[in-house]
Amino acid sequence: MRHNKLKAGIVLLACAAASLPAVAEQAAGNKMSPEMQAQMAKMSPEMKQQIMSYSPELRQKVMGLSPDIRATMNRIHGQHTRKSNQLTLRQVMQEILSEYQGIAAALAVDNAEQAADSARRLANHRIPKGGLLPYFPLDKMNSTDMAVLPAMNDAVEGSAIRLAEAAEKGDMAKAATHMSDIMSGCVACHQKFRGIPGVTEQLISPAGDKAK
Numbered sequence: 001m002r003h004n005k006l007k008a009g010i011v012l013l014a015c016a017a018a019s020l021p022a023v024a025e026q027a028a029g030n031k032m033s034p035e036m037q038a039q040m041a042k043m044s045p046e047m048k049q050q051i052m053s054y055s056p057e058l059r060q061k062v063m064g065l066s067p068d069i070r071a072t073m074n075r076i077h078g079q080h081t082r083k084s085n086q087l088t089l090r091q092v093m094q095e096i097l098s099e100y101q102g103i104a105a106a107l108a109v110d111n112a113e114q115a116a117d118s119a120r121r122l123a124n125h126r127i128p129k130g131g132l133l134p135y136f137p138l139d140k141m142n143s144t145d146m147a148v149l150p151a152m153n154d155a156v157e158g159s160a161i162r163l164a165e166a167a168e169k170g171d172m173a174k175a176a177t178h179m180s181d182i183m184s185g186c187v188a189c190h191q192k193f194r195g196i197p198g199v200t201e202q203l204i205s206p207a208g209d210k211a212k
Contacts, residue, residue: 050131073132084128103179106167156185
């Protein structure tokens with residue numbers, strides 16, 4: 001019995017020793033420079049929590065963004081009262097599409113209340129778990145590419161608010177004009193940051209070119 005306990009203790013020590021490199025690697029990855037710590041000190045508690053959940057690579061990219069871009073992201077997050085700890089960005093996008101379809105259905109039957117409600121829900125869509133930043137491609141995570149966000153956000157969410165205001169005034173014709181603005185903003189954002197769904201560079205066509 002005593003021999004078995006000693007043997008079990010040796011096994012546990014060996015397992016603990018084997019895990020030390022992984023723990024050290026994780027700690028090194030989470031270590032922040034003094035400059036990064038100073039930037040974190042100026043952030044809201046919510047933004048701090050989000051950044052600490054990012055991978056070290058993403059965290060470095062985010063901290064490298066210009067103050068203006070980070071302020072823009074803070075402002076966008078702050079405008080949304082609905083935040084999820086479970087939903088991914090894809091699921092949020094499905095909700096946005098559903099709200100857009102609800103607006104179209106309401107406009108078709110002159111239902112101003114439904115049009116306004118759906119538009120305001122679209123504008124105040126849920127923020128996915130981790131915030132928006134983890135879902136951007138890392139190669140686009142720079143101040144130049146991210147500088148288009150304010151215009152895109154206004155095209156989608158701003159147009160949705162303007163549509164709701166027009167519907168609430170009973171001006172359904174004017175409300176309808178904002179539908180194309182919303183969709184144009186969605187398409188522009190997808191082309192910039194998402195690419196074409198289903199396209200892969202890992203397939204070779206018979207001609208030897210990458211499948212598209």
